[in-house]
Amino acid sequence: xxxxxxxxxxxAGCEKGSRTKLGGRSxxxxxxxxxxxxxxxxxxxxLAGSAxxxxxxxxxxxxxxxxxxxxxLAAETRLLAPSxxxxxxxxxxxxxxxxxxxxxTPRYPRRIACVVRADxxxxxxxxxxxxVNISQRGACIDLRQDLKAGQxxxxxxxxxxxxxxxxxxxxxxxxxDRSLVGLEIIDEADFWGLGMAAEGGA
Numbered sequence: 001x002x003x004x005x006x007x008x009x010x011x012a013g014c015e016k017g018s019r020t021k022l023g024g025r026s027x028x029x030x031x032x033x034x035x036x037x038x039x040x041x042x043x044x045x046x047l048a049g050s051a052x053x054x055x056x057x058x059x060x061x062x063x064x065x066x067x068x069x070x071x072x073l074a075a076e077t078r079l080l081a082p083s084x085x086x087x088x089x090x091x092x093x094x095x096x097x098x099x100x101x102x103x104x105t106p107r108y109p110r111r112i113a114c115v116v117r118a119d120x121x122x123x124x125x126x127x128x129x130x131x132v133n134i135s136q137r138g139a140c141i142d143l144r145q146d147l148k149a150g151q152x153x154x155x156x157x158x159x160x161x162x163x164x165x166x167x168x169x170x171x172x173x174x175x176x177d178r179s180l181v182g183l184e185i186i187d188e189a190d191f192w193g194l195g196m197a198a199e200g201g202a
Contacts, residue, residue: 007026008026009027009028010026011027014031016028016031019032020032020069020073022035022036022062022069023062029084033084036066036091036095037091040066040091040094044097063098067092070091074089074092106135107133107135107140108133108134108135108194109132109133110131111130112157112159113128113130113157114128114129114130114141115127115129115155115156116143116155118147118151118152118154119153122154129143134194136190136191136194136195137184137185137189137191138182139166140180143179143181144177144178147171147179148168149168149169151167151168152165153165153166153167154166155185155191164185164186164188165185165186166186167183168182168183
């Protein structure tokens with residue numbers, strides 16, 4: 001497939017020919033990647049720690065357009081440098097993450113006392129805290145301890161003496177030395193009992 005160079009890139013000061021379109025504007029490949037990456041990262045930050053999962057039609061249209069354009073660009077294998085192919089793959093992955101955020105089960109603002117400790121230190125007392133919001137397979141918890149994205153922790157519910165392993169999905173600094181930590185429960189389908197509450201009419 002030949003390169004799309006019939007129109008100039010709409011990025012200010014860029015003299016390259018356009019390879020793709022986004023939001024009705026023409027862009028060269030480098031500026032398409034830059035713009036799409038920045039927008040997707042801002043969407044991920046917006047979704048992190050928020051219970052809201054309803055994105056505007058404009059945002060959903062943007063995500064669909066990005067994924068569609070990436071599919072077309074990826075077919076131009078012979079015209080892409082290896083670094084550009086890697087960028088496209090990374091961008092496609094990030095766009096998929098936004099869709100996953102949208103498709104998560106609803107979150108509910110609930111304060112449930114819990115203890116969080118590193119999975120590698122099961123005998124440590126852990127940190128006492130409480131949830132900010134919860135979903136069937138996750139939670140946002142306000143913590144002081146230094147955790148990293150991808151780290152495995154043990155979450156214990158104080159009210160029912162029940163524990164589960166969880167993965168740190170994201171971290172967001174809150175105040176002083178504390179952070180809001182998004183956890184994805186690994187080995188429990190409904191750790192917080194939301195399904196049972198719904199069945200009971202709560």
